[in-house]
Every structure is written in structure tokens, then in C-alpha cells.
Ligand code: FES
């Protein structure tokens with residue numbers, strides 16, 4: 229086993245992006261560890277996001293991949309008018325930095341812009357912000373153990389789902 | 394110009410069993426302008442809660458219709474409501490959603506105001522060669538013609554022609570008590586606000602909050618997930634109160650599962666039985682609240698309650714607790730400012746449970762609200778039609794609606810104007826009548842009779 233390098237980390241981030249863009253949500257889930265944290269903090273004020281998910285509000289906060297599985301189930305269920313027809317999205321990820329890395333884990337920061345086109349509402353939107361990924365080596369496979377998404381334009385036009393950020 | 398007569402917009406004929414609303418009131422920009430003038434800029438509007446400006450010189454900003462508002466607590470601890478616009482050339486003075494400032498300096502020409510709205514300085518006044526008449530004018534921030542607090546809930550009006558707030562709230566004030574009394578210390582907004590927009594009329598949100606009929610048809614994905622989570626019994630799944638109660642299930646046993654109350658001035662409540670369940674964060678206080686307020690009032694605090702104080706405040710206590718402020722932008726666009734409202738002093742565990750349930754259910758990034766707002770947008774598209782202008786969504790409950798209250802309201806001394814007792818399938822729509830009767834009263838002078 230060896231530490232992940234920046235290229236390897238980028239590869240993982242881009243694979244996550246492609247899975248979300250193409251609606252390959254099982255592939256997307258498979259990139260996460262079972263105990264993964266998925267966190268989109270809300271904003272306290274104009275300049276600061278919330279820091280403590282237990283005492284402050286988040287847009288999304290889940291501990292455990294099974295909660296992401298629930299989101300995927302709902303999006304596919306045919307029982308949610310907001311989820312179908314599925315908007316078209318493309319994740320553009322840049323400025324990837326490897327912050328720390330050893331054999332067992334790594335942390336990255338990156339920037340994202342998700343271009344979204346919702347045919348039904350005739351709405352085009354760009355959600356943008358920063359990602360922080362915590363990666364973990366699970367028996368030779370690098371997986372996402374935590375993802376924090378700082379969404380900079382947080383006035384949500386009607387819907388934001390896991391694939392829009 | 395609005396070319397409608399009132400009867401073309403609201404068809405209210407109780408004796409004939411008819412209540413219909415025209416699509417035009419959701420769709421016509423001229424009607425929207427009139428609503429701003431007559432409803433939002435012509436009466437009481439909710440601004441925020443006192444706890445948003447807790448300490449001396451704290452302030453927050455808000456809206457009354459299109460008008461930017463500053464609420465500030467002065468050095469003596471008195472709250473004041475002002476138009477957030479400089480008397481000099483109109484610039485917005487306070488720039489942020491909230492903060493603390495002894496002095497507000499206008500960013501344009503540096504006129505300054507204290508936290509009581511009084512003008513403190515006019516830059517280079519002496520050198521300004523003003524005429525004498527200038528000193529005869531007030532240079533203070535314009536005070537709201539009406540500004541009052543009820544139990545920490547702050548309301549203002551840009552028109553002086555309003556009844557006292559207590560009269561405007563009437564009996565519905567007791568439903569704000571059910572929120573305010575959940576803690577001896579009062580309520581607070583959990584840090585972190587969420588704002589979203591939808592491309593639809595503001596009254597779609599007004600109605601949806603009180604719409605018991607839509608829950609099982611608009612939210613089946615959420616309902617099924619609750620079921621799956623309950624069965625899986627997983628520790629990491631987000632817990633929800635809906636799992637622990639079945640009042641909303643269409644096959645629920647028992648006659649009365651909830652109902653609606655309507656009040657004068659357009660305030661309404663729809664409610665359902667939850668019972669004292671540990672799925673509610675308030676559970677830890679159940680005994681104390683019963684001792685302090687009696688069992689009847691305590692039980693009401695645990696009921697599912699969706700309250701609207703017309704025209705822009707909604708407090709939804711079901712899965713968690715949400716305070717929503719409706720801000721109409723145009724006939725077909727609305728902004729919602731939302732917070733998790735919570736009793737002060739609750740335990741860390743209760744707060745965490747409240748927050749997790751809130752995010753999952755209420756957020757535009759959650760699993761329920763998007764199915765509402767997308768439906769609003771679908772309605773808005775349909776409102777363009779005048780082929781058959783009348784909408785039929787105001788008819789359920791017509792033969793169940795009664796004047797006055799019932800056994801459930803009288804136990805807490807609540808006297809609504811009208812009430813409906815509902816089983817799990819009734820899905821009352823007569824509570825919307827209260828909205829449109831208040832709407833008609835406010836609009837009538839501007840429309841033909
Ligand atoms: S507009 Fe405020 S000082 Fe000129």
C-alpha cells in the first residue's frame with residue numbers, strides 16, 4: 229500500500245463527478261465508505277457557514293452511506309415529482325489540492341461548478357463552491373469517508389438534490 | 394389597471410355551497426401590484442423574532458412587501474422598526490442580514506444614525522450651505538407607522554391604518570403561545586437560515602402549508618422511506634416523528650385525527666394528533682410542560698400544527714419545527730426565508746434530533762419540500778388558462794365546517810371563527826376560505842364590487 233498522489237485523488241474526484249453526471253448512482257454510492265459523512269453546511273450570515281451540525285443547521289447532513297442510499301432510492305422511485313424528469317447536470321471540478329496524504333488516508337480541497345439544466349422548468353442554473361474530501365484506503369481501494377460541500381450561492385432555485393452539487 | 398370585479402375573482406356563496414377562486418389572482422401582475430399595496434404594504438406583516446436582536450444595538454433586516462426594513466434594539470433595550478432607507482438619497486443603510494451596531498453609517502454620503510434610528514451626524518453639515526428650512530426636517534430613519542411585539546414575534550406595518558396587533562392576531566395569538574411557551578426562556582432560531590425561491594405565486598405557499606389533502610399524494614417517496622427506515626431499524630438512519638404516528642395515514646383508525654381552525658383576518662391552523670412521543674424533541678419537557686401549563690395545553694404542543702398568520706408567517710410543527718417567511722417577488726415568483734425555530738435551553742440530544750428531522754423534511758435540499766415547490770410551479774403554469782378560470786380546490790370539508798370551535802379548541806380556551814373535525818381522509822379545504830375572505834376584505838376597495 230502506498231499514499232495516494234494528486235493524480236490519484238483527482239481521478240477519484242472525476243470518477244465521482246462522472247457517476248453523478250451520468251446518473252450512475254450505484255457507482256457513485258460505491259465510492260463512499262459505509263460510515264461516510266456527507267455535509268452541506270448552511271450559512272450563518274453573509275460570510276460564514278455553520279460549523280457544528282449538531283447545534284447549527286445544514287442544508288444536508290448525513291452520517292452513514294445508507295442515508296445517501298435513501299436519497300438515491302427516492303430519486304429513482306418514481307414517487308417524487310421533483311425527481312423526475314431528472315435534470316441534466318455536469319460537474320466541473322478544478323483547483324484540486326492534496327492537503328495531507330499517507331498510506332491510510334488523505335484530504336483534498338477542490339472547486340466545483342455544477343451546471344444544471346431542468347427541461348421541465350426551462351431553468352438553467354450553476355451551483356458553485358468548494359469541496360473538501362476525506363479519502364480512506366479500504367483494502368487497497370480509495371474511498372470517500374467524508375465530503376463537505378461549501379455551496380457559495382445558497383439561495384436555492386426550487387430544488388437542490390445530491391446530484392446538483 | 395385591474396379590470397376585475399371582486400365576484401369574478403372570489404365566488405363565495407355559502408348558502409349555495411359554492412366557494413371558488415379564479416386563476417387570475419395567482420397569475421395577473423396587476424393583481425399582484427394591488428396585493429402589495431393593499432395587503433403587504435397596507436397591513437401587519439411579520440418581520441422576525443425578538444431573539445434575532447437579543448442584545449443592545451443588535452439589529453436584523455427584513456421586508457414589508459417591497460420595502461426594506463431595519464429592526465434594531467437600542468441602548469436601552471427597546472426594539473424599533475424602521476424603513477432601511479436613508480433620508481438623504483434613499484440608500485439602504487444596514488447592509489447585512491443581522492449584526493450589532495451602535496451607529497449605522499450610510500455607505501453613500503456617511504450620514505449616521507444611532508440604534509434608535511436617530512440621526513447622529515450629517516457629513517460636513519456646517520460647510521453644506523443648507524437653507525434654514527433644512528433643520529426643520531427630521532433626518533432620522535423613518536419609523537414604521539406601526540410596530541409591535543407579541544410574545545417575541547415582531548410585526549410591522551408601513552401603513553398607520555391598522556388595528557392594534559392583539560386585535561389583528563385575535564384568538565390565533567393563542568397558537569403563537571403554544572410555540573412561545575415550549576420553554577420558559579422563549580424560542581430562538583437555530584443558527585443557519587435557508588432561503589429558496591420558486592417560480593410561482595406566493596399564495597401557493599400560503600395554501601400548501603394548510604393543505605392536509607396533499608400529504609399522501611405529493612410525498613409518497615418520503616412516506617415510503619420512513620417505512621423502510623422503520624423496518625431496517627438502522628442506527629444511522631435519520632429518525633422522524635412521522636414514523637411514530639399514523640394520524641395522517643389514510644387507513645388510520647378512529648374518527649377524529651385532526652382538523653382545522655379558521656380565524657378572522659385570514660389566520661388558519663391545520664392540525665393532527667401526534668400524541669406524546671419520544672420522536673419529538675420536546676419529549677424531554679413533557680412532564681414539566683404539563684405541570685406548568687396543564688395537560689391539555691401540553692398535549693396541544695405535541696400535536697402536529699401548521700399555523701399561518703396572514704399574510705406572511707407560517708410556523709409548521711410536524712417533523713421538527715419550521716418558521717417560514719413568505720416574500721412575494723412577482724405574480725409568478727416567491728422567495729421563502731426559513732429557519733428551524735426551537736425552544737431555548739433544550740438538551741443537545743433534543744436539538745440534534747430537531748435539526749436532523751428538519752433538514753430531511755423541510756429543506757429545499759431535503760426529501761419533502763421539493764415535491765411541494767415543484768407542484769407549485771406546475772400549478773403556476775396551469776394558472777395561465779382562462780378557458781375555465783375557476784379552481785375547484787376549495788370544496789372539501791364544505792359540509793363539515795362549523796361556526797365556532799369544538800371540544801379540541803375549548804380545552805385550551807381557543808375560540809376560532811370556524812372549525813372542521815377531520816378523519817384521516819377528509820383533507821379539509823374550507824380553511825383556505827379564511828385566506829380569501831381576508832384577501833377580499835383588503836382588496837375590495839380597489840376592485841369593482
Ligand atoms: S444616501 Fe445616505 S448619506 Fe446619502
Ligand SMILES: [Fe+2]
Pocket residue numbers: 601607608611612761762765
Ligand atoms: Fe408538502
